[in-house]
Each structure stands twice: as C-alpha cells, then as structure tokens.
Amino acid sequence: MIPIDHLLGFIEEDAPWGDVTSDAVIPDVVCRAEVHAKAAGTIAGLAEARALFEHYGVAVRQRIADGKSVSPGEALLELEGSAKAILLVERTALNIIGRMSGIATKTRSCVETVRTVSPHVRVAATRKTCPGLRVLDKKAVELGGGDPHRFTLSDMVLIKDNHLAVVPLPEAIRKARAGSLYRTIEVEVESPGDAVLAAEAGADIVLLDNMSPAEVRGAILALEEVGLRQQIIVEVSGGVTGATLAAYAGTGADAVSMGALTHSVENFDVSLTILKGVQSFRLE
Structure with a gap:
C-alpha cells in the first residue's frame, strides 16, 4: 500500500x-x-x-x-x-x-502476448515513469502481471552505454563487483561480442539493447557457444512495441523490458x- x-x-x-x-x-x-x-x-x-x-x-x-x-x-x-x-x-x-x-491494462495485454509465445519470459518496466508517480506506476505494472524491474538507481548496478563511454566494460564490472558482493550487476550491450565479454567479466544480467530479434538470437547463440548462457539472465530492451513484442519473446531471452508500459500511458x-x-x- x-x-x-x-x-x-x-x-x-x-x-x-x-x-x-x-x-x-x-x-x-x-x-x-x-x-x-x-x-x-x-x-x-x-x-x-x-x-x-x-x-x-x-x-x-x-x-x-x-x-x-x-x-x-x-x-x-x-x-x-x-x-x-x-x-x-x-x-x-x-x-x-x-x-x-x-x-495495468497495457501490461496485462503485453504479458498475454508473450505467454502465447513463451510462458517463461518476463515483461518488465523501466525507469521511464512520471516523476513523483513512480511508486504508483510500478505497482500498476505488477498488478498487470509484469515485473517492476529496479525502482531507483540505488537498487542495483546497471552499467549503460554512457558509463562505458568513460570506463571499459571489464573494468566497470570489476569495480561494481568490488563495491559489493550483494548487488546484482546488469550490463547494457549492443553486440554479441560485448554480451560474451560482459558474461565473462562476471555480469549477472546482460541487457541486449536496440537489437533486432535476429541479432538477439545471435547474441544468445554466442553465449551458448562459450558455455555461459545458463549462468546469465538475458534481457532485451530498446524500442520494443506491441507489434514486435512476440518476435522478441521468441528469441530465447528471459525478459523483455518496455518503457512504453509507463512512458506513454x-x-x-x-x-x-x-x-x-x-x-x-x-x-x-
């Protein structure tokens, strides 16, 4: 409440x-x-x-x-x-x-779309919420059957492209892990090679950003080829819409996050x- x-x-x-x-x-x-x-x-x-x-x-x-x-x-x-x-x-x-x-209605519709393709894929929100209303927006996502994802910047480590513009990917993960053993570390990547690099460096979650469904499948295959797929969660994000959601749900990813759940209500x-x-x- x-x-x-x-x-x-x-x-x-x-x-x-x-x-x-x-x-x-x-x-x-x-x-x-x-x-x-x-x-x-x-x-x-x-x-x-x-x-x-x-x-x-x-x-x-x-x-x-x-x-x-x-x-x-x-x-x-x-x-x-x-x-x-x-x-x-x-x-x-x-x-x-x-x-x-x-x-909640939009989230439920997206969850039902995903379940027809792959019942185990989670539909997640993002931090693209209205300032001052995040706690309500995230609760609504949960009531619609979605995953709220992180509520704040304080909840978990999510290393994004602007972080990696300053610090190399392996070093960023090493520093994040040194800061605490008890925080989940997620890394945003834009290529299969960087997905493997992030997994090898110890990321818990790899966020495949702005990739096509075919590119997502390629990144997951690359993780499988080096034996790292089972130890990492794969999240897909970046411009996912109702029209493309089913395609992304069928790639083998574990979660699809959608800013559209809350930024265009x-x-x-x-x-x-x-x-x-x-x-x-x-x-x-």
Missing part, C-alpha cells in the same frame, strides 16, 4: 486552499456515490483511492480487487459520506485509478456519480 502521506500530497496539489467551489455552494450533507468503469481492462488504483476517501471520513465499499478484469459500467467503489469530502477527493482518485489502470476511463434518494449501504 502506498503511504497515505504520499497520496495526500496529490490532494494538496489539487486543493492547496480547499475546494472553493464546493465550500461555496454545497451544504454540509451526507450523500452516496459510486465509481464505475467506462471501459474494459485491468483495474488498479482502487486501494489508493479508497485510502484517500477514508482519510476524509468517507465510508467505502470496494466491489472488486485491484488486478482484476472489469467491464464497462461495472461498479468499482461505493462511497458514503460528506458530499464536500467526496468532491474534494473525486478528481485525484479518478486520476490515480485512470493512470494505474491504463498501465493511455488513461483508463472511470467516472464518479453522486446518487440521489438511495438507502445507506451501512444500514443494509
């Missing part, structure tokens, strides 16, 4: 001096409302929306768990409480659900409607 203080920061951004519209025109009354899906997909963000509503004293009945498939018109949350509180949280909650569900449509003249669900 995302810390409530993190979520409250979104309310502070949206209403730094309160909701002047509701404060001016809405009486201090209790009402009921419902949040509905307006599209089909994988739902996410309900736990965060619920936490926000409950923080402001609104009773919430969650109709479905995060990570489940939903249909257009399906009820997601039932709310009961102060009309002002519901309207204060409304847009922030819907934005969270919409973004997280969009990511298609919002999942949800709505909140205040109900009139209905019985309290807390009395049912």
